[in-house]
Amino acid sequence: METIRIGIVDDQKLFREGLATLICSVPEFELVMEAENGLDCLRALATTDPLPHVILMDIEMPGMDGTELNIKIHEDFPGINVLVVSVHNREKLISKMISAGASGYLSKNCNKEELITAIHVVHKNDFYVNSALLKSIQAGSTSRTTSATGNFHEPDLTVREKEILILICKEFNNAEIAERLFISIRTAEGHRNNLLAKTGCRNTAGLVLYAVKHGYYELHF
Numbered sequence: 001m002e003t004i005r006i007g008i009v010d011d012q013k014l015f016r017e018g019l020a021t022l023i024c025s026v027p028e029f030e031l032v033m034e035a036e037n038g039l040d041c042l043r044a045l046a047t048t049d050p051l052p053h054v055i056l057m058d059i060e061m062p063g064m065d066g067t068e069l070n071i072k073i074h075e076d077f078p079g080i081n082v083l084v085v086s087v088h089n090r091e092k093l094i095s096k097m098i099s100a101g102a103s104g105y106l107s108k109n110c111n112k113e114e115l116i117t118a119i120h121v122v123h124k125n126d127f128y129v130n131s132a133l134l135k136s137i138q139a140g141s142t143s144r145t146t147s148a149t150g151n152f153h154e155p156d157l158t159v160r161e162k163e164i165l166i167l168i169c170k171e172f173n174n175a176e177i178a179e180r181l182f183i184s185i186r187t188a189e190g191h192r193n194n195l196l197a198k199t200g201c202r203n204t205a206g207l208v209l210y211a212v213k214h215g216y217y218e219l220h221f
Helices: 013-024 038-047 066-076 091-099 112-125 131-147 159-169 174-181 185-199 204-213
Strands: 004-009 029-035 054-057 081-086 104-107
Touching: 004 013, 004 038, 004 112, 013 029, 029 038, 038 066, 054 066, 054 112, 066 081, 066 091, 081 112, 091 104, 091 204, 104 112, 159 174, 159 185, 159 204, 174 185, 185 204
Parallel strands: 004 029, 004 054, 054 081, 081 104
Antiparallel strands: none
């Protein structure tokens, strides 16, 4: 099994140490970096080789917080997936973090099993969105969608792009999409890139939230 390299950024020392202990207890995980805020994280990344695959990041931290750090990592280290781990569950804040490049969002109340699952899923599919998060996004988007339709310009998605968007929401990767639709992996990648360009999303997690917000994908719980 492939080793997944992980970094932790959190200003709460006790929580950070507990998270580090948990990560080190999982055989396929390797803890390669720890930092207590955004500036420390950027300094650590400059000297960490190889870089982490996934960074577990809090939002509220002194100096440079998670919101700004998330943007910097997406711009300077695009190969790193950011998984936000926070006490905050506000829909606007969650959307802001994912729109800025985060690959997923977990509550600090989550259990060990969900954290491990989320790390694996983010590493494999570039995003992790659980049902609680999607319910929050869906509830927050209902009134906004009806009130803002006059200002929202919906991109002209093709039938195939809509089909691929739905498969992305169902956690299909490019290879699985290609097999399902009898197209090449390169063609599937091209459609995904077109979706990112048309919707203005930064990553796959953004596409999932976009699909939920604008009614392309209906959730069933």
